[in-house]
Amino acid sequence: MIEETLDITTKDGAMETFVCRPERGGPFAAVCVLMDAPGIREELRDMARRLSTVGYYVLLPNLYYRAGRDTIYGPDVLEHGSAEHKRMRVVRSKMTIPPVMDDVAAMLGFVDRQGAVKRGPIGCHGYCMSGPYALAAAARYPERVAAAASFYGTWLVSDAEESPHLSFGKVKGEVYIACAEHDDLAPLPMVKELQTLFERAGAPGELELYPGVHHGFAFPQRWCYDKPAAERHWERLIALYRRRLASGG
Numbered sequence: 001m002i003e004e005t006l007d008i009t010t011k012d013g014a015m016e017t018f019v020c021r022p023e024r025g026g027p028f029a030a031v032c033v034l035m036d037a038p039g040i041r042e043e044l045r046d047m048a049r050r051l052s053t054v055g056y057y058v059l060l061p062n063l064y065y066r067a068g069r070d071t072i073y074g075p076d077v078l079e080h081g082s083a084e085h086k087r088m089r090v091v092r093s094k095m096t097i098p099p100v101m102d103d104v105a106a107m108l109g110f111v112d113r114q115g116a117v118k119r120g121p122i123g124c125h126g127y128c129m130s131g132p133y134a135l136a137a138a139a140r141y142p143e144r145v146a147a148a149a150s151f152y153g154t155w156l157v158s159d160a161e162e163s164p165h166l167s168f169g170k171v172k173g174e175v176y177i178a179c180a181e182h183d184d185l186a187p188l189p190m191v192k193e194l195q196t197l198f199e200r201a202g203a204p205g206e207l208e209l210y211p212g213v214h215h216g217f218a219f220p221q222r223w224c225y226d227k228p229a230a231e232r233h234w235e236r237l238i239a240l241y242r243r244r245l246a247s248g249g
Helices: 042-052 083-092 099-113 128-140 163-169 189-201 227-244
Strands: 002-010 015-021 027-032 056-061 124-129 143-150 172-180 204-213
Touching: 002 099, 027 042, 027 099, 027 128, 042 056, 042 227, 056 099, 056 189, 083 143, 099 124, 099 128, 124 128, 124 227, 128 143, 128 163, 128 172, 143 227, 163 189, 172 189, 172 227, 189 204, 204 227
Parallel strands: 027 056, 027 124, 124 143, 143 172, 172 204
Antiparallel strands: 002 015, 015 056
16 A cells, blocks of 8 residues: 655645555546544544555545644544534534535646546545535536545535535436434434435435444444444445446556
8 A cells, every 4th residue: 555645735725635545556546535523533544545455546635624734633522522522613613515625626636647546537425524525526526526425424405505415416427325324413304305305306326324323333433333334335335436437457
């Protein structure tokens, strides 16, 4: 595995990004992994590495970079009410879709300059708060984002002008949306409404409900980690990318 952490220049500054790719073969199709609310940590880097081992050039950006270099939080960030959780929420509460779309544009420009990246479509998937960002990227850049996935994305249907469900009709690539049965941030009535809106828009792809699991089920270090569901998430994700992206080598 070849990996490095570098800065990608955006409209608003330098976005620290973990990048990894296989040692052999290439060039490889690029994939953007968008973090959940607790932010960049080794758990996410390991997930990026796992995806890279099957033949992808993977980017994992710190989407909190606008708030400074100290937006890497300790393990207590997962404990509601802790100092780290409060510190993270100050930054998280200011996140919106438009600036993240600028960040995706910067990543597209970056991969286009890399000799190790195969020219053509890219993939983008996000967890938790970034589920909506991944879906928005597929709508904002339909000629480039050929595959997008949201895993227990939060508030995918809302009254916000930028709510992801409003842009399903703009998507040209394939979309995969995974929802947990137990999720206060995407309760079942919302999932049902999302399913109806998704089907009505005629967007290519699938919405799948994972029964019996909780928000965060794919993260190995989380209390709610569910190995069968997590492995299903990998199976669905890798199959999506293999269908829609140029293979490595």
